[in-house]
Amino acid sequence: MGQDSPSEKTMATKCRRSSTSFTEEQLKILVQAFSQNPYPGYTAKQRLAVEINTEESRIQIWFQNRRARHGFLKRTEKNLDPSKDHASPKEKIQDGRDRRCRTSYTSSQLQTLKNAFTENPYHGVDSREQLAEEIGVPESSVQIWFQNRRSRLRIQRKRGLEEALDQRQNQG
DNA sequence: CACCTAACGTAATCATTCT
């Protein structure tokens, strides 16, 4: 995972969610959907989740892993001529920005999250689910929140360091 | 043991909301 060894036992009993094992039937549907569109929008993922009786976040992870492992037609659109491509008829590549609705946290929800983050920036699935239950949002949203928080904290730290160096340069 | 793959991490980026 990254540079730091997670090794903290003080994380939260059982760090990861137990590995989901899809049945052949489920896998068949997933593979079929992937072949039709490796980038399903949120509603498509949700529909799949209902269809194979699992959570949308599992679908998301599955598609991420599948895209990573199987090379497929990557539309980098660098290669494509943007002006001519406009003529593309009904195709429309559907995923016209169909995302999960941005959740807006109340200040009390944020307070809970921030407290939990201060206590420990890495939470196992059990802890995340508990938090999610407590503030009434999906567990996946909690996970995203922690990821973004960690990222932005790192960026902020790096910035602070650079500014300090910059000041030193200006003075020297 | 090696192999497969779900789960999960970071970094970058897209997109929405708010000032």
Added chain:
DNA sequence: AGAATGATTACGTTAGGTG
């Protein structure tokens, strides 16, 4: 317009199951 911040992506790593 720009700052904040939630959501999605690529890519790499880790852990749990199976041959």
